[in-house]
Amino acid sequence: MPITAVTGSASGIGAALCAQLREAGHTVIGIDRANADINADLATAEGRQLVIEQVLAKSAGTLDHLVLCAGVGVTAPSCGLILAVNYFAVSSLLDGLAEALGNGHEASAVVVGSVASVQPGVDKHPIIAQMLDGDEAGALAAIDDIKEPSLAYAGSKLAVSILVRRKVREWAKRGVRLNVVAPGVVETPLYKASTEDARYGEATRNFVAPLGRGSQPDELANVIRFLLSDQASFMHGTVVFADGGMDAMMRPERF
Template sequence: MRTVVVSGAASGIGAATTALLRDQGDRVITVDQRDADVVADLSTVAGRGEAVAAVQELTDVVHGVVPCAGVAGLTGVDPALVVSVNYFGAVELVRGLRPQLAAADGASVVLLASNSITCQPGWRESVADLCLADDEAAARADAAQTEAVHVYPATKAALARWARREGVTEDWIGQGIRLNAVAPGMIATPMTDQLREDPELGVFADVYPTAVARPGRPEEIAALIGFLLSDASSLMVGSVVYADGGTDAIMNP
């Protein structure tokens, strides 16, 4: 039986992924700030350390990690929180579990990027650079210079670039650990419900065109994550896979 760690499992894409994996017989260790096997706040260094330690108490081997925990770049959201949860909360969880992933003899990590990287103009590139430089304090300070809406795609770009840069190194694929990312478009979850209610950004909820004329379902992203966790995707390393109903294809032909 495989053991997979899913963060953000209490809601949306993380919940759908947990349900899919459990249905197919995997053991899932859920991590979230509420309603999870491991309750931890991934926005803080201490909370991430607690999460890693708690997972390590539960298992010596991890076959997959899916860090879904994230916060949206909405009006009134602290841009620094977006940095700490979306980028460092994901990367530090994965890094912390690297020994357990290496012990699996063939493991897979699926990061949650976003099609906002290529479909939302004008995001703050310097935040992505500072995330990739591993400087959380500087990334938070730089993010605080702007609004959360411009920081969210930067954290997602940093995740995608981290998967591509680290994924090909001795530390990761050299240990049999595949790093890949998915880039969903608009998916109907509590996160996008919040977007629709945003007084300033709500109007943008349906502004991006899709070829399928509907938002995605969390199960459609979970299915892709399930594939990337499986041996069927064994040649995929450092890939960023879009699943957005055609938005990126329309906007970047």
């Protein structure tokens, strides 16, 4: 049965996914700050290294699937933390676990992005290039100066999507598929905290998709499980929006 590592396993989408995967017979390695098989802080270089070492030890260097779901939203204590967890931890774990995935059976990985990545103007912001250049200290200092959590969040999710798409050739050579799922509203603690935020609460509550509702974590877990599976054997480097029609509504001519 497949060995699957999942970050953000203690809550929301990651917890729903782990439950589905265990039900389907996967050996799941859950990773989170607490209440996980591997407890570590992905905001720090030490925490990321610990995760990589422990995943390699628990999987004996052969990993079939990786899902990078851990993330923080606009209510995070600092903008730098948003970039550290949502972008730099993802970049580090993809690099650190690529070889183990290359040893896996019909291996694949999924990164959880966001429909926030299509927020107008974010693609032009210099913070995107700074992240993609791997300049963590510089990017964190710059975004903390700007003090715009929604830019930090949208930027982190755009950068991580570009990062994945840039890896298609390298990862195809390893025989590992890599895709992004971009959710819209998912009713999790992260979303609930955003609806109660003094600065962004009203806009978050008004962010309603054409389907007229938010989604449940299991609905996103279904999409991630599909992308991990052989059913998606020709999907690679794709950003799959699972957002109730939000992306199509905001920019129908782009896809």
